Amino acid sequence: MLKYFSEDGRYDVVASGSLLGVSDSRLGIYKNVPNDDMLPVGGGEEHITMYSLDFEEFLLATGVKQKDIDRVRESLIKRERLSDVDVDVFSRRFYAFMVVGGMPDAVKGFVEGGMSEAERALESIRETCINDINRYNKGIDVVKTQQCFESISNQLSSTNKRFTYSRIDGGGSRGSGEKYMENLLWIMAAGYGNYCRSMTDLRQPVGRFVTKDVFKVYMSDTGMLMNMMGPESRVAIMMGDTAFDFGAVTENAVAEALMKSGYKLYYYRKSNGTDKMELDMVIESDGLVAVEVKRGKHRNYPSLKKTLGNDNVKRRVIFEKGNVFTDEQGIEHYPLFASAFIFQLKGDDHMDQLMDDIVGDPYS
Numbered sequence: 001m002l003k004y005f006s007e008d009g010r011y012d013v014v015a016s017g018s019l020l021g022v023s024d025s026r027l028g029i030y031k032n033v034p035n036d037d038m039l040p041v042g043g044g045e046e047h048i049t050m051y052s053l054d055f056e057e058f059l060l061a062t063g064v065k066q067k068d069i070d071r072v073r074e075s076l077i078k079r080e081r082l083s084d085v086d087v088d089v090f091s092r093r094f095y096a097f098m099v100v101g102g103m104p105d106a107v108k109g110f111v112e113g114g115m116s117e118a119e120r121a122l123e124s125i126r127e128t129c130i131n132d133i134n135r136y137n138k139g140i141d142v143v144k145t146q147q148c149f150e151s152i153s154n155q156l157s158s159t160n161k162r163f164t165y166s167r168i169d170g171g172g173s174r175g176s177g178e179k180y181m182e183n184l185l186w187i188m189a190a191g192y193g194n195y196c197r198s199m200t201d202l203r204q205p206v207g208r209f210v211t212k213d214v215f216k217v218y219m220s221d222t223g224m225l226m227n228m229m230g231p232e233s234r235v236a237i238m239m240g241d242t243a244f245d246f247g248a249v250t251e252n253a254v255a256e257a258l259m260k261s262g263y264k265l266y267y268y269r270k271s272n273g274t275d276k277m278e279l280d281m282v283i284e285s286d287g288l289v290a291v292e293v294k295r296g297k298h299r300n301y302p303s304l305k306k307t308l309g310n311d312n313v314k315r316r317v318i319f320e321k322g323n324v325f326t327d328e329q330g331i332e333h334y335p336l337f338a339s340a341f342i343f344q345l346k347g348d349d350h351m352d353q354l355m356d357d358i359v360g361d362p363y364s
Contacts, residue, residue, distance in 0.1 A: 003044070062096075094340075098237060099238060115234075132190065153228040163184075165179070192224075198210070198214035198267060202282070206284060253339070254319050261340070277302070287314030301318055301331070318331060
C-alpha cells in the first residue's frame with residue numbers, strides 16, 4: 001500500500017522498522033522457507049540502513065555541544081594535539097558509551113536515570129533479541145541460533161579473536177561449521193553482528209584478497225556486548241580496573257565506530273615466516289589503512305612497523321589511551337574515541353572531478 005501512496009504524488013512516504021519486522025524473507029531464504037512478506041520491487045524506493053546511535057549522537061544526547069564536538073573533530077582530522085581537558089572529557093564519555101551503547105532506550109535511560117536505568121533497558125533489549133530468535137527460528141534452530149548469539153562475546157575475548165564454530169559447543173571444526181553456519185548467517189542478516197573478514201594479502205582491490213570463510217564477528221552495539229559480559233565488567237571499565245582484559249571491548253568499540261562511519265572491516269594475519277604479523281583491522285580510505293587498538297599505554301606495535309615497507313598501506317593508525325601525535329616512523333597515534341571522527345567518507349567528490357570533462361553531450 002505504501003507504494004500506491006507514493007505513486008499518488010501527494011505524499012512523502014517513510015517506513016521504518018527492524019530488519020526482522022520489515023521482511024522475514026531475507027532471513028528465511030537460508031532455510032528455503034517460503035514467505036509472502038516480500039518487499040515491493042521497482043523504482044521509487046531508497047533503502048537506508050539505520051544503526052544505533054554513534055558516539056557523536058551519544059555526546060549530543062548527554063549534553064555535549066555540537067561546537068565542541070566539531071572543534072575536537074577538526075583537531076583530530078588535522079592530527080593536532082588536544083588539550084588534556086578535551087582528552088579526559090571525551091575519553092570518559094567514550095567509556096560510558098562502551099557500557100551504555102547506542103540503543104535509543106538505553107541512552108534515554110542513562111540520561112534520565114543513570115547507569116542502572118540504562119542496564120534495565122539493555123536487559124529488555126537483550127530479551128527482545130532472544131524473542132526474535134524464538135519467533136523467526138523453528139525447532140532446534142532456536143537453540144543453535146541462541147548459542148551462536150551468546151558465543152560472540154566469548155569468541156572476542158579469546159586470544160585469537162577469529163570466530164570458530166567449534167568454540168560454540170566444543171565439537172569438531174568441520175562438523176560444527178555445518179551445524180551452525182546458517183544460524184550465524186541469520187544473526188548477521190538480522191543486524192546483531194558485523195563480519196570482519198580475513199585478508200590473504202595487503203593489496204587492492206580488497207575483494208580479490210579476502211577469505212570469506214575466515215572472519216571475526218563484532219557486535220553491532222558495544223553496549224549489548226558489555227551487557228552480555230556481565231555487571232562486574234561494566235563496573236570495571238568505568239573504574240579503569242586494569243585487572244580486567246578489555247581488549248575485546250575496546251576493539252569492538254573501534255570496529256563499531258568504523259562500521260557506523262560506513263567502512264567495511266577486514267583484518268590481516270600472517271602466522272608463518274619471518275614477517276609474522278597481525279593487524280586488528282584494515283579499512284579502505286584513499287588506500288589501505290592498517291589499524292591497531294590498544295587498551296592501555298603499551299606502545300609496542302611490531303605488526304604496524306612491519307607494514308612500513310608496504311606501499312599498498314597508505315596510513316598506519318593506532319587507537320590507545322593517550323593524546324594525538326605522529327611518531328618518527330609516521331605511525332599516527334590517537335585516543336580511542338578518535339575512531340569515531342578521523343575517517344570521514346568523502347562521497348563522490350573525486351569521481352565528480354574525474355567525470356567533469358566526460359559527462360554531457362559528446363558532440364557539443
